[in-house]
Each structure stands twice: as C-alpha cells, then as structure tokens.
Amino acid sequence: MGVGIEVKDLNAWYGSTHTLRDIHLNIPANHATALIGPSGCGKSTFVRCLNRMHETNPIARVTGTVKIGDLDIYNDVSPVVIRRRIGMVFQRPNPFPTMSIYDNVASGLRLNGFRNRQALDEIVERSLRRAALWDEVKDDLKRKSGASISGGQQQRLCIARTLAVDPEVLLMDEPASALDPISTAKIEDLIFQLKSEYTIVIVTHNMQQAARVAEKTGFFLNGQLVEFDATTKIFTNPSDKRTEDYITGRFG
Amino acid sequence: MSGKLAERDVVNGRESPSASGLAVARPSAARRYLNAQSDSAFSDGFFKTLMLASALTIFVIVLFIFLELAWQSRMAIAHFGISFLYRSAWNPVSEDFGARPFIYGTLVSSLLALLIAVPLSVSTAVFITEMCPIPLRRSLSFLTELLAAIPSVVYGLWALVVLVPLLRTEINPFLMRTLGWTGFFEGPDYGVSMLAAGVILAIMILPIISSITREVMSTVPQSQREAALALGATRWEMIRISVLPNARLGIAGGIILGLGRALGETMAVTMVIGNRPEIARSLLAPGYTMASVLANEFTEATTSLYLSALIEIGLVLFLVTIVVNALARLLIWSVTRGASSRMA
Ligand SMILES: Nc1ncnc2c1ncn2[C@@H]1O[C@H](COP(=O)(O)OP(=O)(O)O)[C@@H](O)[C@H]1O
Numbered sequence: 086m087g088v089g090i091e092v093k094d095l096n097a098w099y100g101s102t103h104t105l106r107d108i109h110l111n112i113p114a115n116h117a118t119a120l121i122g123p124s125g126c127g128k129s130t131f132v133r134c135l136n137r138m139h140e141t142n143p144i145a146r147v148t149g150t151v152k153i154g155d156l157d158i159y160n161d162v163s164p165v166v167i168r169r170r171i172g173m174v175f176q177r178p179n180p181f182p183t184m185s186i187y188d189n190v191a192s193g194l195r196l197n198g199f200r201n202r203q204a205l206d207e208i209v210e211r212s213l214r215r216a217a218l219w220d221e222v223k224d225d226l227k228r229k230s231g232a233s234i235s236g237g238q239q240q241r242l243c244i245a246r247t248l249a250v251d252p253e254v255l256l257m258d259e260p261a262s263a264l265d266p267i268s269t270a271k272i273e274d275l276i277f278q279l280k281s282e283y284t285i286v287i288v289t290h291n292m293q294q295a296a297r298v299a300e301k302t303g304f305f306l307n308g309q310l311v312e313f314d315a316t317t318k319i320f321t322n323p324s325d326k327r328t329e330d331y332i333t334g335r336f337g
Numbered sequence: 338m339s340g341k342l343a344e345r346d347v348v349n350g351r352e353s354p355s356a357s358g359l360a361v362a363r364p365s366a367a368r369r370y371l372n373a374q375s376d377s378a379f380s381d382g383f384f385k386t387l388m389l390a391s392a393l394t395i396f397v398i399v400l401f402i403f404l405e406l407a408w409q410s411r412m413a414i415a416h417f418g419i420s421f422l423y424r425s426a427w428n429p430v431s432e433d434f435g436a437r438p439f440i441y442g443t444l445v446s447s448l449l450a451l452l453i454a455v456p457l458s459v460s461t462a463v464f465i466t467e468m469c470p471i472p473l474r475r476s477l478s479f480l481t482e483l484l485a486a487i488p489s490v491v492y493g494l495w496a497l498v499v500l501v502p503l504l505r506t507e508i509n510p511f512l513m514r515t516l517g518w519t520g521f522f523e524g525p526d527y528g529v530s531m532l533a534a535g536v537i538l539a540i541m542i543l544p545i546i547s548s549i550t551r552e553v554m555s556t557v558p559q560s561q562r563e564a565a566l567a568l569g570a571t572r573w574e575m576i577r578i579s580v581l582p583n584a585r586l587g588i589a590g591g592i593i594l595g596l597g598r599a600l601g602e603t604m605a606v607t608m609v610i611g612n613r614p615e616i617a618r619s620l621l622a623p624g625y626t627m628a629s630v631l632a633n634e635f636t637e638a639t640t641s642l643y644l645s646a647l648i649e650i651g652l653v654l655f656l657v658t659i660v661v662n663a664l665a666r667l668l669i670w671s672v673t674r675g676a677s678s679r680m681a
C-alpha cells in the first residue's frame with residue numbers, strides 16, 4: 086500500500102544555481118499525481134529529491150523536509166534504505182543489458198540478499214504480469230537480455246523491476262516520452278491500474294497524459310510550484326494566470 | 338570557395354527584397370553550391386581502396402615476418418623436427434636444442450603477471466573513476482599512465498636494485514613459511530626468479546590494463562548507474578551490478594593487450610628472471626623466456642645450427658603470441674556470446 090508524501094520548504098541547487106525554490110506540497114497516498122511545466126523548470130530535480138537521487142550528483146545540494154508517510158527521508162534513514170522503498174522509472178528505459186529479463190526483474194531483491202529461488206520465480210512473474218509484459222516475454226525470460234526487447238517493452242521491464250521490490254511510492258520521470266504512441270498507451274493503462282496500490286508521481290510533458298492518468302496535478306515554473314490542485318481544476322479553471330497561459334499553449 | 342559563396346549571398350540578398358516572388362524561384366546560394374559538387378562515388382571508392390591497401394599491408398608484413406623466420410630456422414626445423422617444441426635440452430656445445438623451458442618460462446611469467454596485475458589494475462580503475470575525489474582523479478590517472486612511459490630497461494634496473502633484494506629478504510621467506518607446502522614457493526631463494534619476472538611484468542602491464550579499464554568504465558552511461566542506485570544499491574553494489582558488467586568487454590580487451598605486452602617483454606625480464614633454461618615447480622627458482630634467450634644469445638651464436646635454433650625460438654614466440662591472443666579472444670567470445678547476441 087502506498088503512503089502520502091509531505092514536502093516542506095524544499096530547496097535544491099546545482100552548484101550555485103538555485104533550481105528549486107520553497108516547494109510545499111502534499112501528495113496523496115494511492116493516487117497518481119502529475120507534474121507538468123516547461124522543460125528546465127525543475128520537475129526532474131523535484132522527483133529526484135523525493136528519493137534522494139539528487140544528492141548523487143556531486144555538485145547538488147538540497148534543504149527542507151520530505152516525509153514519506155511518517156518517515157523523514159533526509160533525517161531518519163540512509164539514501165540506500167529510502168531508495169528501496171521508493172521506486173523510480175526514468176525517461177529513457179535503462180534495463181541492465183548484461184542481465185536476462187528475469188535477472189533484471191530480480192536484481193533489486195538479489196541486491197538485498199534475497200535468495201529463495203521459488204519465491205523469486207513467483208515475484209518475477211507477478212511483477213512482469215503487473216507491468217503487462219509477462220505474455221510477451223514469458224518464453225524468453227532467461228534467454229533474452231533486458232536490452233534485446235523493444236523500447237516500450239524495456240520501459241515496462243523497468244517498471245516490473247521497480248515493482249519487484251514492492252515500493253510504497255513510484256516516481257516516474259517522463260516514462261513514456263521516448264516511446265511510440267502504442268507503448269505510451271500501455272504505460273498509461275498501467276499507471277491507471279497501479280495507482281490504487283501505489284502512490285504514483287509522474288512527470289510528464291504531455292498535458293493530455295496528465296489529464297488522463299492523474300487525480301492531482303502540479304504546475305512548475307522556473308523552479309517554483311505555481312499551482313497544485315485537482316487535475317480537472319488545473320485544466321479547466323486554474324487559479325493562476327501563468328498556469329492558464331501554459332495549459333492554453335500561450336508559452337512553454 | 339567560401340568567398341564565392343559569400344559573394345553570391347550578397348547578390349541574392351540584394352535581389353530578394355525587390356522581387357520576392359523571383360527570389361523564391363531561384364535556387365539559393367547553398368543549393369547552387371551543392372548542385373555544383375560532383376558526386377562522391379569516386380572519392381569514396383578511392384578511400385575504400387586506400388583503407389583496404391593499408392589493411393592488406395599489415396597482413397602482408399605479418400606474413401613476411403612469419404615466412405622469413407620459418408626460412409631462417411629451416412635447419413633447426415629439419416634437424417629436430419617437432420620435438421624441438423617439447424625437448425628441454427639447451428646445450429650449444431653438443432648442439433642439442435629444445436624450446437620447452439623457454440615456452441614454459443614465457444607462459445608462466447606472463448600468467449603470473451596477469452594474476453597479479455588484473456585485480457590490481459581493475460581496482461585501481463574502479464578507485465579512480467568511482468571513488469576518488471575529483472581533484473585527485475586527474476593526477477592519479479596521469480601517474481598510472483606515466484608508468485607506461487618508463488622504458489623497460491629502467492624497470493629492469495629498479496627490479497634488480499629494489500625488487501629482487503626485497504623479495505629475497507622479506508617476501509620470499511614469508512611465502513616459503515606460509516605457502517611452502519604448495520611446492521610453488523620452495524628454496525633455494527636466489528631473488529632472481531620466475532616470481533621476480535612475474536612481479537615486474539605485472540607492474541609494467543598494470544597501466545595498460547587500468548587505463549583501458551578506466552576508459553571503458555567512464556563510458557558506462559549515467560542512466561545505467563542510476564538504474565542501480567534507484568534500486569537501493571550502495572556505491573559498491575552499483576559498481577558490481579552495473580558498471581563492471583557494462584564494461585566487461587572493454588576490460589577483457591585491456592587484459593589481452595596487457596598479456597600481449599607481457600609475452601613479448603624482453604629487457605626487464607632478462608634482468609631478473611635468472612636466465613636458466615630449467616623448468617621448476619617453485620616460482621622462486623630461476624627460469625628463462627623465449628624473448629630473453631633471443632636477446633642474450635643471439636650475438637653469441639657461433640654455429641649455424643645454434644643460430645637456426647634461436648630463430649626457431651623466435652618463430653615459436655611469434656606463434657605462441659598469436660595462439661594465446663586467439664585463445665584469449667575465443668574465451669571472451671564464448672563467455673560473452675550469449676550476452677552480445679542478446680544485445681544485438
Ligand atoms: N546535472 C545538472 N547539473 C547542473 N544543472 C542541472 C543539472 N540537471 C539539471 N540542471 C538544471 O536544473 C534546472 C532544472 O532541470 P530539470 O529538473 O531537469 O528540469 P525539467 O525536468 O523540468 O526539464 C535546469 O535549468 C537545468 O539546466
């Protein structure tokens with residue numbers, strides 16, 4: 086089951102560039118939340134602050150609090166521990182090319198020393214089924230490399246790899262922007278099904294996509310969260326002039 | 338050319354505002370320039386031939402070396418036949434020659450070098466690319482590369498003056514005490530030995546392997562590292578499940594290059610291996626390599642059979658180098674075949 090995310094006074098920097106300014110927001114549990122905004126406004130930086138990936142960049146810095154459920158991720162735990170509870174799917178599919186499809190899905194659990202083969206088989210199958218990939222790969226699980234399947238399949242494989250460790254939150258940074266329309270539709274269906282069990286945060290360039298999958302939408306501009314509200318409200322009757330300009334295509 | 342192009346541009350620029358309809362119909366300066374170019378089939382064919390010729394030249398040179406060596410050693414080949422390869426005798430007085438101790442020495446010293454150098458150089462590369470603070474990174478990689486620039490005779494000198502005494506007084510006694518029971522570390526301990534040769538070779542091939550490893554590790558995409566980190570991998574786990582597997586083909590290539598250097602290295606090995614054509618189980622015993630015996634005895638070879646036997650050693654070294662390289666490549670190919678066909 087997912088948990089909510091509470092973000093307070095979040096600021097982030099790359100070197101001396103102040104990339105995120107005073108972000109405040111509450112992301113509801115077991116719903117999909119979309120983040121939209123022109124490129125370079127800080128959406129990726131923001132989601133990367135939610136699982137402490139931001140700090141893997143040596144010039145990056147972050148202040149403020151992020152709570153996942155009751156857990157203050159910057160003070161209570163190590164980044165490694167928090168990343169095991171918060172899954173992340175990237176813009177470009179990044180399966181491990183030297184691992185088989187099976188090993189890709191199992192990689193997260195194996196990292197944590199999980200060795201029970203039978204249980205692993207079950208988890209791999211369940212994760213692939215949930216990622217709507219099982220039927221396409223079940224015959225080549227251990228024969229094919231994670232990089233030998235199509236881009237859309239690779240992205241679903243990455244989702245399966247993330248689901249295998251049973252995260253509480255699923256962060257997706259433009260997960261469909263490198264994919265063709267059919268694969269994109271599959272990913273959207275998937276998000277639709279997964280959001281009852283996971284808290285999903287999805288960054289998207291595509292406003293229709295936000296409208297289709299997310300209950301809540303946040304609009305970022307120049308490192309600030311301009312508006313955060315119900316998706317229908319954002320797209321039909323935004324309170325901020327800048328949001329309205331953006332969704333009506335007047336800039337960005 | 339560019340001057341002309343600019344000139345036409347000016348003309349075009351002046352005309353277009355006055356009669357814009359006409360200007361659209363005219364080909365632009367860029368279009369006219371490109372239309373005037375001949376098709377590139379000729380130069381393409383020319384370069385193809387040139388490349389083919391260079392590639393063939395390399396092949397032909399290798400072939401000529403082989404033929405010349407075979408021709409010059411025909412006397413020894415006729416005299417000893419195939420037994421030259423497995424006979425242990427090396428007696429210039431009675432003109433009795435066999436290559437076995439030299440083949441053994443070359444293979445064992447190179448293998449020893451790999452055994453020591455591979456883990457060291459891969460860890461060096463991992464440290465430099467993944468763990469070392471960025472300001473230190475450049476100077477460290479510069480230092481390792483500097484090792485490759487030192488002439489081998491200097492390595493030999495250093496080994497004689499520092500390494501051999503160190504082995505004799507400190508390391509070998511320790512090895513004899515702890516690992517003596519394996520038979521690989523038994524006295525008498527001269528210092529100059531197969532082990533000394535292996536160690537100095539390891540130091541010499543370390544920079545090759547580690548700089549290539551470093552190079553391929555730094556080409557592993559950030560997205561692959563983040564894939565591992567996002568799953569909750571520690572830094573070391575990330576290196577293990579993502580960086581090293583992604584880089585393994587390149588690392589293997591670096592090891593092969595290092596092996597090639599070790600097989601053929603002459604000067605430094607000659608200075609520390611002891612130059613005794615015997616096969617001993619103990620690595621503390623002296624040995625001899627093919628390259629060393631050539632360097633030591635070529636100018637002293639008085640009889641034509643002696644000379645011919647030495648040249649046959651050269652021929653064997655040539656073939657062993659090729660065979661070992663081929664085997665190493667085959668090994669890599671068989672290990673990664675599954676993966677690379679999957680990747681294709
Ligand atoms: N690794 C980095 N180093 C320096 N600056 C960066 C880095 N990544 C992003 N930035 C900067 O941070 C700002 C926000 O980027 P990002 O979060 O990627 O935006 P978005 O995902 O909304 O397109 C941009 O101005 C970008 O130039």
Ligand SMILES: [Mg+2]
Binds near residue numbers: 128129130258
């Ligand atoms: Mg982005």
